[in-house]
Amino acid sequence: MNRVAVVSHSTTKFSLEDIPVEGLLVSAARPIFENTRNLSQNDVDVVLVSTNDNKKYLSAIVSELTGISPKISHSVESLCNSGANAVISAYSYIQAGLADVALVVGAERLDSPGQVLEWDVSRGELKHPIFWASMFAKAHKRKFGTTDEQLAYVSAKNHKNAKDNPNAYQPKEFSINDVMNSKKVTDDLRLLDCSRPCAGSAAVLLASEREAKKFSDTPVWISGVGQKTTSASFTKNDLTSIQSTVDAAEQAYRMAGIEPAQIDVAEVHDAFTICELMILEGLGIVPAGKAANYAIDLYNTGSRKINPRGGLIGSGHPLGATGIAQIAEIACQLEGGALRRQVNSAGIGLVHNMSAAATSSSVLVMNP
Amino acid sequence: MSVFETGLKKGRFVVGQCSKCQKIAWPPNDFCSGCFGSLLWRDLKQPGTLLEHSQKDGRKFCIVEFERAVKIMGVLIEDVEPTIGQNIQLANCGFDKSPRFEFSVVPEVN
Ligand SMILES: [Zn+2]
Numbered sequence: 400m401n402r403v404a405v406v407s408h409s410t411t412k413f414s415l416e417d418i419p420v421e422g423l424l425v426s427a428a429r430p431i432f433e434n435t436r437n438l439s440q441n442d443v444d445v446v447l448v449s450t451n452d453n454k455k456y457l458s459a460i461v462s463e464l465t466g467i468s469p470k471i472s473h474s475v476e477s478l479c480n481s482g483a484n485a486v487i488s489a490y491s492y493i494q495a496g497l498a499d500v501a502l503v504v505g506a507e508r509l510d511s512p513g514q515v516l517e518w519d520v521s522r523g524e525l526k527h528p529i530f531w532a533s534m535f536a537k538a539h540k541r542k543f544g545t546t547d548e549q550l551a552y553v554s555a556k557n558h559k560n561a562k563d564n565p566n567a568y569q570p571k572e573f574s575i576n577d578v579m580n581s582k583k584v585t586d587d588l589r590l591l592d593c594s595r596p597c598a599g600s601a602a603v604l605l606a607s608e609r610e611a612k613k614f615s616d617t618p619v620w621i622s623g624v625g626q627k628t629t630s631a632s633f634t635k636n637d638l639t640s641i642q643s644t645v646d647a648a649e650q651a652y653r654m655a656g657i658e659p660a661q662i663d664v665a666e667v668h669d670a671f672t673i674c675e676l677m678i679l680e681g682l683g684i685v686p687a688g689k690a691a692n693y694a695i696d697l698y699n700t701g702s703r704k705i706n707p708r709g710g711l712i713g714s715g716h717p718l719g720a721t722g723i724a725q726i727a728e729i730a731c732q733l734e735g736g737a738l739r740r741q742v743n744s745a746g747i748g749l750v751h752n753m754s755a756a757a758t759s760s761s762v763l764v765m766n767p
Numbered sequence: 768m769s770v771f772e773t774g775l776k777k778g779r780f781v782v783g784q785c786s787k788c789q790k791i792a793w794p795p796n797d798f799c800s801g802c803f804g805s806l807l808w809r810d811l812k813q814p815g816t817l818l819e820h821s822q823k824d825g826r827k828f829c830i831v832e833f834e835r836a837v838k839i840m841g842v843l844i845e846d847v848e849p850t851i852g853q854n855i856q857l858a859n860c861g862f863d864k865s866p867r868f869e870f871s872v873v874p875e876v877n
Contacts, residue, residue, distance in 0.1 A: 519794070521837075521840065523840050524867045525840045525841070530840060533823070534840075537821045541851070586821045586823075635838065
C-alpha cells in the first residue's frame with residue numbers, strides 16, 4: 400500500500416477581516432512554497448480547495464495564482480467537514496497511484512453561506528446551530544448529570560490552549576467564572592460555550608512515500624482514515640451520542656491498528672463545548688458519560704492533549720479551513736514543532752472534523 | 768413547489784407514506800427512500816411525544832416525534848414545564864422562507 404504523509408503545512412491568522420476568498424486561499428498556499436525544501440510548482444499533481452464559498456472554479460484559480468498546472472483539481476464542499484474531506488480525497492488520489500504530491504487549501508470568509516443548512520426542514524425555523532447544540536446539551540445533562548460548570552471547563556481549557564496559538568482569532572484566557580457568567584444564549588448553553596465563525600485559511604502538502612523525504616525529514620504519516628455520514632437531518636440523531644463519529648473512529652482505528660487509549664494528542668470538532676464531550680465519548684477516548692470529568696482533569700493538570708491549538712472554541716471556526724488547520728496542528732505536534740503548545744513525546748495523533756449537527760464525521764490517525 | 772411545502776402554506780402538515788412498504792418518507796421526498804416506491808400523501812397523525820426541550824429568550828423550543836418517524840423542532844406556545852415523553856400536539860404550522868412548527872401540550876384525561 401502506498402503510504403501518504405503530510406510534508407508541509409501552514410495556517411493563516413484567523414480574523415474578522417473582509418478578504419476575498421481567493422486572497423485567503425493563496426495566503427495559505429504561498430508559505431507552503433516558501434517553507435518547503437525542494438518544492439516547485441511542477442511537483443504538484445493535485446490541487447484541492449475546501450470551502451463553502453459560493454464562488455466557482457476556485458481550485459483552478461488557486462492553481463493559476465500559484466503557478467501550478469495540476470493534473471487533478473477541484474473543490475470539496477461538505478459544510479464544516481470540508482477540510483478533512485478534501486485532505487482524505489487528496490490522500491486517496493496519492494494512495495491510488497494517480498498522484499504523488501497534493502496541495503490542499505481551505506478557506507472561509509466571515510459571511511460564509513455554510514453556517515446554516517437551509518435544506519433541513521426538520522429544524523423548522525430554528526436553523527441556527529445553537530438550537531441543535533442546546534438539544535444535545537440538555538439531553539446529555541439529563542442522561543449523565545452533566546452540569547453547566549463542567550461544560551465551562553471545556554471552554555476555559557480550549558481558550559487557555561489558544562493563548563499559545565498565534566493564529567487564533569482572539570487568543571484570550573477565560574476563567575471558569577468568566578464562562579459561567581457569559582451571556583446565557585439558551586437555558587443550556589452560554590456565549591462562551593460556542594465557537595465563533597471567522598475568516599481564515601490553512602493548507603497542507605501531502606506526498607507519497609516515494610516523494611516524502613524530498614520535502615521533509617519529518618514526514619507525518621496518515622495511518623488511519625474513517626468517514627461516516629448518517630443523514631443530513633439533525634433530528635435523526637440520537638441526542639446523547641454521535642453515531643457518525645463512532646463509526647468513523649472505528650474505521651480509522653482498525654486501519655491504523657490502534658486503540659483509542661494509544662492516542663497522545665487530538666484536535667476534535669468542538670463547535671460547542673457539549674460537542675467536545677460527546678466526541679471524546681464517541682471516539683472512545685473516555686466511556687460514555689465520563690468526558691465532563693475528563694475535561695476538568697485536563698484543565699486542572701494543564702494537559703494539552705485535547706485541542707492543543709485551542710480547538711474551534713479557542714481558535715475560531717472558518718468552516719472550510721477548520722479541518723485543514725486541525726490536520727496542520729497535529730502534523731506540527733507529531734513533528735515536535737508546536738513550541739509552547741507541544742505535547743511531550745506525542746507519537747500518535749488524531750483529527751476529528753464533523754458537519755451539519757454531527758450528521759457526518761471524518762477521523763484521521765497520524766504518526767511520525 | 769413540493770407537496771410538503773404546499774401543505775404547510777395552507778397550515779397542513781402532510782406526510783408521504785410509501786404505497787409499497789408503508790414506510791413514512793421523512794424528510795419529505797418524491798419517493799420512498801427505503802424501496803423507491805411511490806408515496807401517498809395524508810395528514811400527520813397526532814399527537815406526538817416530547818423528546819427534548821430547552822429555552823431561548825423566554826421561548827421554549829423542543830423536538831417532538833410523531834408516528835415514530837417524523838421528528839421536528841419547533842416552539843412550544845404554552846408557558847408550561849413539559850416532561851419528556853409527554854403527549855404534544857402540532858398546534859400550528861406554516862411556511863415563510865422556512866417551515867414553522869408550533870406545539871402545545873395535550874391535556875391529561877383522567
Ligand atoms: Zn417503501
